[in-house]
Amino acid sequence: MIKVEDLHKSFNGLEVLRGVSFEIAKGEVLALIGMSGYGKSVLLKHMPRLIKPDRGRVLIDNQDMGSLKREELEWMRSRFGFVFQSGALFDSLTVFENVAFPLQEKSSSSDLEIRERVLSILDQVGLNGVENKYPAQISGGMIKRVALARALVTSPEIMLFDEPTTGLDPIISHTILNLIDSCHKRYGFTGIVVTHEIPKVFEIVQKVAMLYEGRILTIGTPEEILLSNNPIVRQFITGSIEGPIKYH
Amino acid sequence: MGLFLARTFVYAFSSPLKFSIVLKQIRFIGSESMLVIFLTGAFAGMVLSLQGFYSLNRFGSAALLGPMVALSLIRELGPVFAALMVTARAGSAMTAEIGIMRITEQVDAIELMGLNPFRYLIIPKLLAGIVALPLLTAIFDVVGIFGGYLVGGKLLGIGKGTYFGEMLNYVDMQDILGGIYKSLSFGVLITWVCCYKGYYTGFGAEGVSKATTQAVVLSSVLILIWDYFMTSLLF
Numbered sequence: 001m002i003k004v005e006d007l008h009k010s011f012n013g014l015e016v017l018r019g020v021s022f023e024i025a026k027g028e029v030l031a032l033i034g035m036s037g038y039g040k041s042v043l044l045k046h047m048p049r050l051i052k053p054d055r056g057r058v059l060i061d062n063q064d065m066g067s068l069k070r071e072e073l074e075w076m077r078s079r080f081g082f083v084f085q086s087g088a089l090f091d092s093l094t095v096f097e098n099v100a101f102p103l104q105e106k107s108s109s110s111d112l113e114i115r116e117r118v119l120s121i122l123d124q125v126g127l128n129g130v131e132n133k134y135p136a137q138i139s140g141g142m143i144k145r146v147a148l149a150r151a152l153v154t155s156p157e158i159m160l161f162d163e164p165t166t167g168l169d170p171i172i173s174h175t176i177l178n179l180i181d182s183c184h185k186r187y188g189f190t191g192i193v194v195t196h197e198i199p200k201v202f203e204i205v206q207k208v209a210m211l212y213e214g215r216i217l218t219i220g221t222p223e224e225i226l227l228s229n230n231p232i233v234r235q236f237i238t239g240s241i242e243g244p245i246k247y248h
Numbered sequence: 249m250g251l252f253l254a255r256t257f258v259y260a261f262s263s264p265l266k267f268s269i270v271l272k273q274i275r276f277i278g279s280e281s282m283l284v285i286f287l288t289g290a291f292a293g294m295v296l297s298l299q300g301f302y303s304l305n306r307f308g309s310a311a312l313l314g315p316m317v318a319l320s321l322i323r324e325l326g327p328v329f330a331a332l333m334v335t336a337r338a339g340s341a342m343t344a345e346i347g348i349m350r351i352t353e354q355v356d357a358i359e360l361m362g363l364n365p366f367r368y369l370i371i372p373k374l375l376a377g378i379v380a381l382p383l384l385t386a387i388f389d390v391v392g393i394f395g396g397y398l399v400g401g402k403l404l405g406i407g408k409g410t411y412f413g414e415m416l417n418y419v420d421m422q423d424i425l426g427g428i429y430k431s432l433s434f435g436v437l438i439t440w441v442c443c444y445k446g447y448y449t450g451f452g453a454e455g456v457s458k459a460t461t462q463a464v465v466l467s468s469v470l471i472l473i474w475d476y477f478m479t480s481l482l483f
Contacts, residue, residue: 050356078362088353102361154361 007056018214034211081151096131141172273376293392314411315418317396331434339442343463346446347456381435
């Protein structure tokens with residue numbers, strides 16, 4: 001379903017991605033782990049071509065994202081749902097309007113159908129009674145859940161989560177991860193979760209990949225990663241200060 | 249920047265318009281700028297009348313105060329001042345709004361929905377600028393002319409008939425059309441520069457702050473430069 005081939009990306013001479021390659025099968029969810037500021041979000045944004053690579057390509061169902069025309073790219077992007085790190089809710093719209101926005105713009109559903117769909121998805125993410133509030137009036141956890149609802153409302157085939165639990169307390173973080181899991185079971189999307197929630201995230205994904213120095217250092221099932229003998233992987237998942245990873 | 253404007257025009261004709269957003273933008277750029285246009289228009293006309301009266305009086309032509317105020321406002325000051333006021337009030341807000349949407353990934357979110365951000369963020373502002381600027385300029389001119397009469401007529405003793413009557417003799421349609429063409433082009437120029445600066449803003453709050461400053465400065469300078477070329481072409 002998703003195939004990434006030899007992706008390279010630099011910003012102002014700084015090489016962030018140095019040949020990233022991996023594959024995700026349909027219906028699988030991959031956890032992308034790695035050190036902060038080392039290109040996980042950059043890699044994630046390459047999937048729907050929000051960022052163009054310097055070299056390499058991203059294939060969705062064997063279609064090269066780089067070869068698509070504008071209309072084709074717009075259609076391809078509508079197959080994606082993206083939960084941004086900040087939520088990226090439209091701050092001039094209410095919670096209801098935010099979640100309804102993609103349906104109002106892309107579907108031919110009636111106002112009543114859209115209303116029912118939005119209220120249903122808000123209920124699924126545990127947000128009843130906040131539909132008339134603005135993003136500035138709700139908590140960080142609620143913002144993430146609204147962002148999740150907005151991403152899921154069109155039932156996308158591919159879901160991308162950019163640190164969906166960052167800045168949240170452990171209980172809300174766990175709730176969000178459980179929500180992702182239950183939504184995956186309900187909708188069956190293919191997904192990538194960029195996260196530092198180790199090992200909690202391992203319970204809800206089928207694959208884990210670690211990005212290190214601009215490349216995929218290792219990729220495997222959660223069990224394989226947990227049992228990995230690679231000292232870099234071991235140090236990262238145990239959070240040890242001592243080891244080959246040096247923070248500058 | 250040229251490519252940005254070309255894309256805006258191409259998308260404006262190739263994708264269906266969101267009229268509700270266009271109307272909202274016309275209200276924002278147009279009706280919400282009325283107070284500042286009234287104030288600056290009135291005082292521009294008043295000071296023009298005051299200065300004009302003393303200058304014309306030296307040559308014994310004080311009776312031509314009305315046409316002088318009207319022609320100055322309609323041909324030059326109205327379009328330029330109105331454009332500068334809109335840049336300061338609405339242009340800066342446009343840049344900041346789009347810039348903040350950019351750095352908080354709201355623009356990315358629109359793209360991710362398979363939608364064209366130009367259709368929601370840029371085209372409505374461009375169209376609103378094209379509609380609002382001529383109207384604001386017309387209001388500026390009318391208020392300025394009456395402000396000029398307030399000083400010239402009520403304070404300095406020029407008769408109402410002389411002030412407005414002479415105006416009819418000296419102001420012709422070409423003067424009015426010239427002012428409208430200028431304000432239309434300023435409407436495009438302001439929204440183009442301000443939207444571009446917001447869309448390609450730098451990182452963080454500092455990036456948006458810099459983009460907003462650059463947008464206001466660049467728009468203001470370009471308005472004056474473009475005004476010179478328009479004047480030399482039109483009149």
